[in-house]
């Protein structure tokens with residue numbers, strides 16, 4: 106393990122909002138090929154932390170490396186081109202465009218990077234991404250008219266269509282039905298064959314089924330890190346959760 | 354995003370409109386041919402404005418400066434240096450493009466209302482500059498380009514821009530070129546990028562798009578189109594004055610585009626033509642015509658909030674670009 110360059114490595118990474126330490130001195134490594142879950146009570150700093158990784162928010166201090174190269178100052182759009190894709194916790198789609206057009210923007214970005222946009226490749230890329238999340242029959246629906254759960258899946262499809270090396274999923278199962286969650290778990294396993302997955306998730310059964318390793322955050326810091334069993338047995342984690350009364 | 358069938362339909366529509374306008378040159382009475390010549394040039398200005406406002410979602414209140422940059426960029430060399438028409442048309446466009454690049458870099462640091470104010474301020478500076486250099490520009494009074502200055506003679510062939518038919522055909526050529534460019538542009542990956550930025554900028558950034566660069570490109574293209582209209586206006590109608598740099602000419606393209614339909618390729622033409630004739634008609638029988646124009650605009654926005662072609666697209670022709 107130690108010989109492999111981590112895909113992502115953060116050192117003393119912090120982000121403060123005024124006096125609030127949303128993320129505080131986080132050292133974190135993610136190996137290529139992992140499925141990692143980040144859990145923690147609401148307001149623990151999970152969204153802020155992954156936003157620092159994908160460049161949506163600038164850090165107050167500390168550093169971030171991708172494949173051992175410093176990307177702390179790299180603008181967000183260039184990080185996406187380098188292979189980091191983020192799916193928003195608060196659904197962020199193009200409501201007035203069709204589902205097809207939403208995903209086409211991702212595919213187009215990937216094709217532009219490789220050279221030029223050919224209509225056939227665009228169609229194929231969109232069809233494939235929509236099929237993977239099970240929205241193939243909704244291609245011509247306006248994205249804003251989709252049910253909330255389907256909007257979440259569209260969000261995931263947009264991330265997938267970028268063919269990222271690291272896919273960050275921020276509470277993707279929120280609003281999905283039990284049946285859809287089953288399908289989602291299978292999808293993440295499928296994605297993980299080609300990409301590293303960083304998953305923020307409140308639904309513990311989903312976390313237990315997917316994650317090889319879990320990072321627990323609380324008050325902006327990493328509280329614990331380890332396998333599912335280690336986390337379950339961890340006294341500090343239990344205490345943090347007892348206080349909040351949440352199950353994940 | 355577009356099926357092959359709708360592709361043929363779209364091109365047929367646009368080429369059909371151009372063909373109709375060409376036919377109009379031979380059937381319109383002299384007065385109306387003159388009006389159409391002006392409208393075609395001003396609609397080109399509106400198309401440039403529409404690229405930024407309609408498609409990219411950036412509301413500028415300073416586009417008079419790009420039109421006027423073309424106007425002066427072409428008019429001053431013709432008047433003072435005796436440059437030829439084609440060459441000064443080129444300098445006019447170049448002046449507009451350069452100005453747009455500089456203004457874009459500065460103004461795109463802001464968004465929303467701040468962007469409106471900043472563009473308006475820059476345009477005001479431009480306007481005051483044209484007044485300041487009165488020795489060269491003659492300010493509000495302006496410069497009249499004589500017939501001799503507006504003659505092109507390739508290989509001894511005298512083409513006078515004051516000939517009504519020549520003027521119409523040149524205006525139509527410019528309009529058609531910009532219209533077809535706009536059509537290609539808005540249906541290209543870049544055009545879809547601009548529309549998506551208008552809809553959700555943050556998402557576009559997180560899909561890996563360089564949003565600033567795309568917006569800057571849109572500002573520069575918009576500036577180039579507007580300047581080409583300004584340059585053509587000065588050369589075709591022989592007058593270059595500060596009035597075209599005033600706030601009125603920043604508001605007008607906004608009204609034309611709103612009226613015809615923002616983010617539609619043909620909306621600017623429809624809006625400009627419509628407004629020209631409302632003013633023409635109402636000013637014929639009352640001096641309070643601006644009041645009537647105002648009322649007409651309010652009614653239109655109430656009943657057709659998406660403009661004429663925007664409403665047509667929403668209700669009937671979904672494929673309209």
Ligand SMILES: Nc1ncnc2c1ncn2[C@@H]1O[C@H](COP(=O)(O)OP(=O)(O)O)[C@@H](O)[C@H]1O
Nearest residue numbers: 122125127145146147148149150151152153154
């Ligand atoms: N843009 C912001 N401005 C101010 N405070 C913020 C901002 N974003 C997040 N916070 C605060 O930072 C803390 C961590 O938030 P967040 O990262 O969203 O937590 P989580 O995703 O774990 O629920 C919260 O207290 C939140 O209110």
Ligand SMILES: [Mg+2]
Nearest residue numbers: 151152153194
């Ligand atoms: Mg969160």
